[in-house]
Amino acid sequence: MLRIALLAAALLMAGSAWAQSPLKTGDNAPDLNVSYWLDVPEFTSFSEVRGDVILLKAWGSN
Amino acid sequence: MRQLPHMNELQEKYAGKGLHIFTIYAQNHPVEHIRSLVKDKGIKYPLALSWQDEDQRWDMSSLPAVWIIGTDGKIAFTGKGSYEKVLEEQLAKVKYPGLGGVNVTPELESAAKAFAARDYAQALRLAEAAAEKSDASDATLAAAEAISERVADRLKALKNRAEVAEVENAWRLAEATWQVIERRFAKTDEAAEAAARLQKIKENKKAQLEMEAETAIHVLDRDLQFKEAAIEEWIDSYKKFAEKYKESVWAEKVKPAIERMEEDKKAADEEKKKAQK
Incomplete structure (x- = not known):
């Protein structure tokens, strides 16, 4: 499913509180x-x- | 952006030692921009452009964001700052990449190394050879069996992924997975089967159309996001896509998004009218 196919849902979610707290140590x-991968890698999950x-x-280029 | 070559360095430094790098491009830039960046910086690690995290567990509010998942499957590091110490501590726990928990005897060291290098066919040959020796100990036999099972599991997982992907018309994933099998099980019947499946995909016009459509919608998505397109443009672009690729499963897939956007536009227009009264 597209990330942006949920555009409407994302707009509704803007500014909402965390559904669960972000991951911590x-x-x-x-x-x-x-x-969607830019190029599908060998391991996709x-x-x-696990065990390794x-x-x-997560990064960007600004 | 100096972290990008650093990630390449980590990838090379720990190749075959149990480190797996995954990255997410978390900004709304067009696919072509990202592809140029990948090429310019020589990025060799996986890059996800679209993902689901409905509960927003992966906090990407500030970039770059890093997480290390340890050998126990738990978060060993998150946040900013230096993580190499944590990385090295976790990697020190990995004796045989991919074989966590297997008691590898000296006779199976070469099989274990082949497995770590993802030469699964070779890992299997070496494990079987070690097991066939008349003086093989119980521990060696157990390790050989464990490695053989891991190889079989890996093959099964890959074949399952490829076949399910074909059924679901996820042809990019199917093609990439058969390529992995062909590469990692070289000179085996499995590789031959994978090669045959890849040839079929190449000749399959529907598969080619689906791959084109899948890429097109993700490129379109990002382009619209990047230019902060108005909702009317979103709706129009999606409709044009659905028409162009009406023979593809993606035409159906984008329908709910179009409907949702039209509803939202209608609601926004009505609100505007009310406000004007």
């Missing part, structure tokens, strides 16, 4: 639910590599 990490170490980074 010690929390169980939920899997990442990706619907965290569950495929995952570094997740």
